[in-house]
Amino acid sequence: MTQWLTGAWDHPAERAHRVVAATLRAAYAWTVRREHHDAMREVARMTGVIMEAHGPGHGPVTPIDLVGCLRRPLGLLPALATGSDETIRQVVLLDGEDRLTPDAYDLACEYALPIGGPSDLAPWMPTWTWMRADQIRGETFIRLIETNNQTGYVASRRFLIEHPAATVSELRERVSETGVSLPRRGYTAIPADHLHHSAGGESWWWPCAVCLWPMAVAGTTVRCRYRPHAAVYQVAEGRTATSRPSLHRIDEGRSRHAKPVARPAADSCCVEFGVWRFVVVPGASELRVMRSLEELGATVELWPERDRYDLHVRAGEMEFRVDLKEYRSVHRLLADLRARPPAARVLLPKTHEHQLETLRTALPSLHVTTETKFGTEVRRAMRTE
Ligand SMILES: [Zn+2]
Known part of the structure; x- marks a missing residue:
């Protein structure tokens, strides 16, 4: 070393x-x-x-x-x-x-x-x-990858993405319902700077409307640490010192998501930051893209061959392989694409479509598309069935 x-x-x-x-x-x-x-x-x-x-x-x-x-x-x-x-x-x-x-x-x-x-x-x-992000993902699912258990791998990864924060009892119930295995470094206490303390002594957290992980709380401002999940809120205390506080949106954006509701911090837990940032955040986009393709009538398989790429899509007579890339730094994305060429076409999710021209200019031979363009392609494939 x-x-x-x-x-x-x-x-x-x-x-x-x-x-x-x-x-x-x-x-x-x-x-x-x-x-x-x-x-x-x-x-x-x-x-x-x-x-x-x-x-x-x-x-x-x-x-x-x-x-x-x-x-x-x-x-x-x-x-x-x-x-x-x-x-x-x-x-x-x-x-x-x-x-x-x-x-x-x-x-x-x-x-x-x-x-x-x-x-x-x-x-x-x-x-x-x-x-590195891929090391965190590898470490999180190492046991399932080693035992070549593709079904268990998909179920476990999807569970973390869909339940990145919950109360211990909710989690226990869902694990016994689904039979998923949780990773070794699984859930942990909600970080202190993701909690709001009311005058009555109660502590609260709010799930991000996009990724469901506890949003960061700075004074009375509440927002997801991942800035493409763009909503910013202000805390309004409840009617009494012990009642549930609420949020008011203060940024300019509009959203199809409902306003998050405060959840009591007592007995709550969440996946650790690394798992959230490099499994849950990209995973929320992967599941969203999957659902929208399924609505078009396509059949979608998640993380085939133990994550060789993200989505295998069957639409009409056509088959597509895509790998979502959601980097805040386009510079880091380019460096990683050069070091490890992807095993499928790169797909930029809606929040990152602006990176398309940079990728095309820097890596002219890279096969790359955007969520919007890919949706059109799948729709066309469904029509020609
Ligand atoms: Zn978020």
Whole structure:
């Protein structure tokens, strides 16, 4: 694993990626330094990774220098000052109160890498700060993949997507009804910054209307941490100190979804952030696309051949294979497509259709479509049946 620290990657883009991954990890460790005595050691370790990437005389040289850099746009770090990844250059990881910013959760998590390897990792570091998305998915379903149990794999993955948060008793009931096996790293307590505390002492959470995971609560503002799930709400307290608070939508958008209703936090749990971000968030789009194709009369199989691609679609005489790609960073998407060419046509969901031209320009030989165009194609295939 020492090659991760000794600069075996000389390509500037890879070096930049490693620097972003190290800053994300250092930023997370800094936010929990009071709870975990070895968090500062992690910040120091990441300072070493960043110093190695920059070479002598460039970039931060002490952990405190590095923390200062985390409060400013990442583009000020020499390794990120040039190159084509404009989005990440604008990102600031720590806010004025040294909490992780929305950009850290929403965008920077797509840059996570196992720098230094997992063997000596502190167990308190959550997966999304050091594992790639495909590693999180692999780790979540490892047992089902190893036993070649395709039906169990699909049922378990679908269960997490459809029930990313619930009370323990609801969960127990649904598991016994469906017989699904939950992953080893399954459900956990709802994070503190996803709860609202009423004056009467009750705590509440709201499921996002799109992904159903608890929305983040900042003061009286409530929204999903994944910004393409765009609705933003304001909390209105209930009539009495103990009654259920409600939400008022304050952004400009309109939605076909009903307004989320507050659920009591007592006895509630949810999947961990990494599983939510890299299984539930893309999964919500995969299931939505599947349902809309089924409404057109197509037959859809989810994650065939243990996730070689996302959807196998039969429409009339035609068969289609598509792989949904839902990245906040088009730069990360391009890098991953180059490193691991997809086993099916790439499909950009509605929220990401604007990335089509960038993909076509950068990868002219890539077979890529959008949710809208693909819907038209399937409709046509159904008509010619
Ligand atoms: Zn959401």
